[in-house]
Amino acid sequence: MKNLDAVTLGIVWDRLIAITNEILTALVRTSFSPNVREALDLSVMVFDAHGRQISQGTWSVPSFTGTAVATVKHLLKRFPPDTLRPGDVLATNDPWMGTGHVYDINVLRPIFLDGRLIGYTFSITHLPDIGGLGFSASGRSIYEEGLRLPVCKLVSAGVLNDELFELIALNVRVPDQTIGDLHANLSCTEVGGRLLIEFMREYDITDLTEIADLIIGYSERAMREQIAEIPDGVYENSFQIDGHENPLTLACKVDVKGDQIHVDFAGTSPVVDIGINVPITYSSAFVMYGLKCLTIPHIPNNLGCVLPIRVTGPENCILNAQPPYPTGGRHTVGHFVCPLVFGALAKALPGKVQADSGMITLVNVQGAHWDGREVSSIYYSSGGYGALPDRDGLSTVPSPSNMIACPVEVWEDLTGTIVERKELLTDSGGAGKFRGGLGQQWVMRNDSDQILTLSCFATRTEFPALGMLGGGNGSARTLQINNETVHPKGRYVLQPGDVLTLSDAGGGGFGDPAERDHNLILQDIRQGNVSKEAARRDYNFTM
Numbered sequence: 203m204k205n206l207d208a209v210t211l212g213i214v215w216d217r218l219i220a221i222t223n224e225i226l227t228a229l230v231r232t233s234f235s236p237n238v239r240e241a242l243d244l245s246v247m248v249f250d251a252h253g254r255q256i257s258q259g260t261w262s263v264p265s266f267t268g269t270a271v272a273t274v275k276h277l278l279k280r281f282p283p284d285t286l287r288p289g290d291v292l293a294t295n296d297p298w299m300g301t302g303h304v305y306d307i308n309v310l311r312p313i314f315l316d317g318r319l320i321g322y323t324f325s326i327t328h329l330p331d332i333g334g335l336g337f338s339a340s341g342r343s344i345y346e347e348g349l350r351l352p353v354c355k356l357v358s359a360g361v362l363n364d365e366l367f368e369l370i371a372l373n374v375r376v377p378d379q380t381i382g383d384l385h386a387n388l389s390c391t392e393v394g395g396r397l398l399i400e401f402m403r404e405y406d407i408t409d410l411t412e413i414a415d416l417i418i419g420y421s422e423r424a425m426r427e428q429i430a431e432i433p434d435g436v437y438e439n440s441f442q443i444d445g446h447e448n449p450l451t452l453a454c455k456v457d458v459k460g461d462q463i464h465v466d467f468a469g470t471s472p473v474v475d476i477g478i479n480v481p482i483t484y485s486s487a488f489v490m491y492g493l494k495c496l497t498i499p500h501i502p503n504n505l506g507c508v509l510p511i512r513v514t515g516p517e518n519c520i521l522n523a524q525p526p527y528p529t530g531g532r533h534t535v536g537h538f539v540c541p542l543v544f545g546a547l548a549k550a551l552p553g554k555v556q557a558d559s560g561m562i563t564l565v566n567v568q569g570a571h572w573d574g575r576e577v578s579s580i581y582y583s584s585g586g587y588g589a590l591p592d593r594d595g596l597s598t599v600p601s602p603s604n605m606i607a608c609p610v611e612v613w614e615d616l617t618g619t620i621v622e623r624k625e626l627l628t629d630s631g632g633a634g635k636f637r638g639g640l641g642q643q644w645v646m647r648n649d650s651d652q653i654l655t656l657s658c659f660a661t662r663t664e665f666p667a668l669g670m671l672g673g674g675n676g677s678a679r680t681l682q683i684n685n686e687t688v689h690p691k692g693r694y695v696l697q698p699g700d701v702l703t704l705s706d707a708g709g710g711g712f713g714d715p716a717e718r719d720h721n722l723i724l725q726d727i728r729q730g731n732v733s734k735e736a737a738r739r740d741y742n743f744t745m
Contacts, residue, residue, distance in 0.1 A: 211416050214405065218257035218413075219502055221397045222246050225323060226259035229390035234382025235330040236616060240608040241582055243328040245270065246390065248398065250321050250414040253278050257417075258503045263603050265536070266326040267503050268487020269301045273308045274324065280353035283319055286312040289360030291388055294353045295332065297344070298525060302484030302532040303477075304348045305329055305337050307384065309356065311391035315399055321410050323394035325387045329380050331578040333373035337566040338657035339531030339691040341477040347530045349373055356388065375568060375578045421498070421506030426461035428497035429510055432550050434458050439546035440469060443538050444664045446476050446691060450520060452538055456546040465489045465543065467515030467522060477530035478691065479523030484532055486513040488539035488602060495540075496547060496554055531659045531691060533603070537561055538661075540602040548670070553591045557632065557710030558667035559601035560585020560641050560676050564659040565704070571618040572650035579616050581646075582607050586631050586639030586676055586709035588667060594722075595639030595709035597626055597731075618650035627677065627705060629733050632666075633740035634673030634711025635718050640731060641677060641706035648696045656683075660690035662707040673711030674740060680705045715741050 206214070225246040233239045245266030246259040253274045258267055276299040277292045292310045294300055300308045309325045334341070334348030341347040349370065356363055367384070371377040402408070440453035453469030473479045490508045501507060515522035520535055541558050548555040563583045571577050582605045587595035610621045623645040631638035648654050660679055667676035681688050682703040688694060696702065723743045726732035737743040 206412065206416055214413055215257070215417055215502070217401055218248055219260070221394060221401060222248055222257045222259040224397055225325065225390045225394035226261055228393040229325055229327070229386050232386040232389050233327070234386065235379040236579055236608050236612060237328045237330055238383055238386065240612055241580065241605045243605050245326045246394070247324045248321060248394065249274055249324060250410040251283065251319050252411065252414070253322070254414050254418060255505045256410070256414045263605065264491040265484060265487045265533070265603060266301055266306070268490045269483045270324060270326065271505060271508070272483050273300050274310060274322065277308070277310050277353050281355070283312070286319065287359045288314045289357060290355060291357040291391065292353060293351065293356045295351045297529045298481050298483065299353070300483070301326060302481045302536065303529045304332050304344070304350050305530070307387060309387040309391060311395060313395040313398055315402060315408065320402065321398060323391040323398065325390050327383055327387060328580070329383055330376050331374040331380055336375065336568050336578060336657065337530060337580065338693050339477040339534065339659060340657065340693040341528035341530050342475055343528055344526045347477060347528055356384065376576050379578070417504055418506035421501050421504050422509045424498050424501055425507055426510050429458065429463055430461040432458045432547070434460065435550070437546040437550055439542055441542070441545070442665055443535065444661050444690060446474055446478065449664060450535065452521065452542050454542050454546055456543060458550070462510045462512070463493060464512045464514070467519055470515065470519040470521050473518050473520050473523045473527045476691070477528035478532065478535050479527040479529050480521050480532040480536040481529060482513065482515055482522040484536045485515065485521040485539050488536055489513045489543055491602060492540040492543040496544070496551055534659050534661050534691060537602055555670065556590045557588035557595065557634070557638060557670040557673050557712045558676070559588040559595070559709045560639070560667050560679070560707030561661050562600045562603060562605065563679065563704055563706060565702070566657040567617050567619070567654055569654035570652040572652055573618070577617050577654070581613060583642065583644050583704055583706055585641045585662065585667070585679065585707040588709040589632070589634055589636040589638045589670070589673060589712035591712060592636070594637045595631060597631070597640035598642045598706070599639060617654070618652065619654070620647045620649040621645065622647055622701070626730070627708065628730050629736045630677040630708030631731065632669045632674035632676045632708060632711035633715040634669055635713030635715065636673070636711065637718070637726065637731070638667065638669070638673070638676045638709030638711045641679070641708045643706070644704045645701060647701045648698050651698050653698070654696040656694045656696050656702065658688070658690055658692055658694070663690045667707055667710040669710040670712045672714040674715065676708030676710050679707040
């Protein structure tokens with residue numbers, strides 16, 4: 203295929219995205235764990251023969267998209283392209299090569315057409331278990347957090363690495379789900395390979411390089427054009443977030459020069475001895491995501507979108523942790539990179555930066571179901587989305603990641619627990635011309651005769667979501683067991699009959715509350731979003 207015109211390129215590009223969406227569907231339908239099947243804690247991508255990302259499944263999570271390019275480089279450094287054969291499948295879960303913690307598996311399959319390597323299909327999923335303490339922020343070193351797999355071959359020339367699969371199965375709590383999800387990663391990348399070959403034969407394409415050059419080149423030019431519209435300068439931001447024993451300071455300098463951006467984390471707090479440290483791959487992913495949201499959100503993700511961006515940080519600051527510091531809950535700190543960058547560029551891009559969001563809470567449950575089945579599952583609960591310059595924030599919408607909450611009925615069947623209540627929290631969204639999204643309250647009771655272990659990953663218990671341009675802050679998050687407040691990143695035993703109550707944080711408001719439309723305030727009161735007392739206090743509104 204030579205001299206592609208814009209229309210044909212658009213069709214081909216859409217077809218590649220459709221292929222990744224089919225890969226994603228195959229992954230979800232063949233997975234065994236609710237992490238993938240219900241929550242979509244995953245990403246899938248297609249790379250060309252040079253290891254350049256050219257398309258991504260629509261439902262992929264931002265962090266995985268941002269780390270994938272670096273991961274593929276590590277995989278191909280260990281197994282160079284000229285050593286690969288049809289039927290090979292590479293993998294790793296190393297935090298510093300992959301997504302920042304050992305619970306995510308990265309799976310790469312080389313694709314061959316008529317004996318020539320023409321590209322790769324790639325998938326990432328959060329495994330239900332990988333041994334050690336299990337998914338938790340309680341680890342004191344990487345060695346406590348589970349199996350750390352080097353770059354290895356899950357499959358060699360079509361032959362499954364049985365010894366490796368047996369090793370993994372012996373070290374995890376839910377081997378059926380874990381091994382099942384590994385096979386789902388294998389299956390979906392094979393499906394993607396078949397679809398890629400069908401597409402190339404249909405369009406009489408023998409090499410993806412030209413298409414990749416055009417997609418990446420167009421995206422890079424668009425990103426550079428948008429960066430060039432930001433006034434040159436160094437934009438700084440810092441704030442405090444919940445830590446473990448003491449608050450942490452996150453800081454960044456965003457250096458805009460022409461059509462390039464350099465983000466540095468100088469001034470950020472050092473690493474700590476529990477599992478909330480963040481490898482630079484994960485921090486970089488959320489820098490790239492935040493900048494893309496502010497510049498070219500309409501362009502599908504590919505390598506070109508991130509080429510003008512460079513990210514650095516002092517070694518062993520908490521956003522550039524080195525081995526063997528534990529990283530299990532790296533998202534509880536890493537998710538703040540996005541609002542950190544937003545805050546730095548708020549003055550440079552007036553009207554484009556939203557108020558802070560309440561973010562997500564993860565609760566990992568381990569133990570045994572009342573019928574004897576082993577349990578290792580994650581529940582995702584979302585706070586309110588930050589208000590935008592022209593609209594209210596959505597309620598209980600995750601940010602900056604985009605996992606989906608497991609349906610209550612599925613969760614109860616999986617874990618042997620009962621969800622007693624799940625409701626929106628009145629007055630949790632920050633006041634403003636546009637109101638922050640509401641948080642929610644989730645109440646879960648251990649309804650079995652089995653002990654369950656809970657690992658909590660929560661933020662914004664001390665530092666709520668900030669409002670923007672006069673908007674009010676959202677409500678803070680709380681976690682309680684039997685009405686006693688517990689540490690948001692702790693590990694607890696839930697006895698039969700014990701109750702966990704999670705009250706999620708609200709999003710920040712945008713603009714002066716005095717400018718809010720009175721009809722919207724009245725609507726909020728009628729819908730239960732805002733109480734009459736809060737309407738009088740925050741908006742000087744009386745019915």
